Amino acid sequence: MPDTAQGSAARLFPSAATTSGGVGIELDHVTKTYPGQPVSAVEDFSMRIEPGELVMFVGPSGCGKTTTMKMVNRIIEPTSGSIRIDGQDVLHLSPDQLRRHIGYVIQQIGLFPHMTIADNIAVVPRLLGWSKKRTAERVEELLRTVQLDPGVFAKRYPRQLSGGQQQRAGVARALAADPPVMLMDEPFGATDPITRERLQAEFLRLQAEIGKTIIFVTHDFDEAVRLGDRIAVLGERSRIEQFDTPDAILAAPANDYVASFIGSGAALKRLALVPVSRAALLPADAVARPRIAATRSLRDALDQLIATGSDALDVVDGAGTDGAVIGRIGQAEISAALRGRRAETVTP
Numbered sequence: 001m002p003d004t005a006q007g008s009a010a011r012l013f014p015s016a017a018t019t020s021g022g023v024g025i026e027l028d029h030v031t032k033t034y035p036g037q038p039v040s041a042v043e044d045f046s047m048r049i050e051p052g053e054l055v056m057f058v059g060p061s062g063c064g065k066t067t068t069m070k071m072v073n074r075i076i077e078p079t080s081g082s083i084r085i086d087g088q089d090v091l092h093l094s095p096d097q098l099r100r101h102i103g104y105v106i107q108q109i110g111l112f113p114h115m116t117i118a119d120n121i122a123v124v125p126r127l128l129g130w131s132k133k134r135t136a137e138r139v140e141e142l143l144r145t146v147q148l149d150p151g152v153f154a155k156r157y158p159r160q161l162s163g164g165q166q167q168r169a170g171v172a173r174a175l176a177a178d179p180p181v182m183l184m185d186e187p188f189g190a191t192d193p194i195t196r197e198r199l200q201a202e203f204l205r206l207q208a209e210i211g212k213t214i215i216f217v218t219h220d221f222d223e224a225v226r227l228g229d230r231i232a233v234l235g236e237r238s239r240i241e242q243f244d245t246p247d248a249i250l251a252a253p254a255n256d257y258v259a260s261f262i263g264s265g266a267a268l269k270r271l272a273l274v275p276v277s278r279a280a281l282l283p284a285d286a287v288a289r290p291r292i293a294a295t296r297s298l299r300d301a302l303d304q305l306i307a308t309g310s311d312a313l314d315v316v317d318g319a320g321t322d323g324a325v326i327g328r329i330g331q332a333e334i335s336a337a338l339r340g341r342r343a344e345t346v347t348p
C-alpha cells in the first residue's frame, strides 16, 4: 500500500480508496449503560449516515449526544448493539487503528501545549509511519487549508495562538491523515460569536471541498441549521425525536419537544436556507429596481426589501448583480415560498 493518506485509511475502510470523501456509518440498536448507573445514557439508538453527510446531533445537556458520538471511535465502548463504518464492525477493529482513521475535534481543542503547531498536526502521520517529507508537505498544505500561514504559525506553540486560530489548528490536526470520518464535539463552543460565525463559514467551505462523513455535536440549534445536511434532535437517553433536513424540521417539527428546540423565528430561520431562485418569481418588466442575485437567500431578499423600502427586487441570474434580470420578487413571493411548501418543491 502506498505511503499516502488515502492508502492508509483504505487499509481500514476499503471505500476510502476509491472515494476522496467519506464512508457510511450505521449504528444499530446501540445502548450504553455506565457502570453503577440505574438508567442507560444512550438507549437503543439506530441511525444510518450516508457517505459524505454532515449530521448534527443537537439536544440538551446530559441527553447523551457525546456518549453516542464517542462510541463511534470507541473512546466509549457500547454496552450492546453494533456500529459499522464502511460496513465494518468497529468492535472488531483495533481501537488505536480506528482512532488514527477517524478525525476528532473537541471544544477544548486538546493541542499538546509543549509541541509546535506543526508537530501537533504531524502526530497522526508520524504514528502512521509517513516519511518526513510527506509529513512536512501535508502539514503545510493543511495549515493553508485552514487559513493559517505556515510561515507564521508552524513554529509557534498553542499558547501563542488566539482561540479561533487554535481551533483551526485543531481541525487541521484532525484532518492530517485524510480520515474518511470526522467526529466533532462542540468544536466552536468556546469561541466568541463573531469568531464562531467565521469558523462555521470556513468549515462549510472546507467541507464542500473535502466531503467527509461528519458527526457534529452541538447544543445550538442555529448552528445545526447552518451547518447540517441533516439534524438529529435528541431527547433523553439519545432518543431520536426527529432526524431530517434543517428545512424539513423547521417547516414541520415532529412534536412539541422539537418545536421548543427550534425556539422562536422558525420562518426566519427557514428563509436563510432557501435561495431566491427557488421562489416562484413574477415576470421581469421594464421598471428598474434594486437587484439581488438569484443565489442569495430569501432572508437576504427580505432584508433588502426592508432596507430599500422597495416593493420588489429584480432577481439577477447567477451570483453577481450584473447578469440578466430573470424576474421579480416581493414579500408575497417570499411568503408563498415558505407557506406549506418545502424549499425543494418550490420551482423558479
Ligand SMILES: Nc1ncnc2c1ncn2[C@@H]1O[C@H](COP(=O)(O)OP(=O)(O)OP(=O)(O)O)[C@@H](O)[C@H]1O
Residues within 6 Å of the ligand: 034, 035, 037, 041, 059, 060, 061, 062, 063, 064, 065, 066, 067, 068, 219
Ligand atoms: N463516565 C460516566 N459515568 C457515569 N455517567 C456518565 C458518564 N459520562 C456521562 N455520564 C452520564 O450520561 C449522560 C449523558 O452524558 P453525555 O455527556 O453523553 O451528554 P451530552 O448530551 O453530551 O451532554 P453535554 O451537552 O452537557 O456535554 C449524562 O446523564 C451523564 O451524567
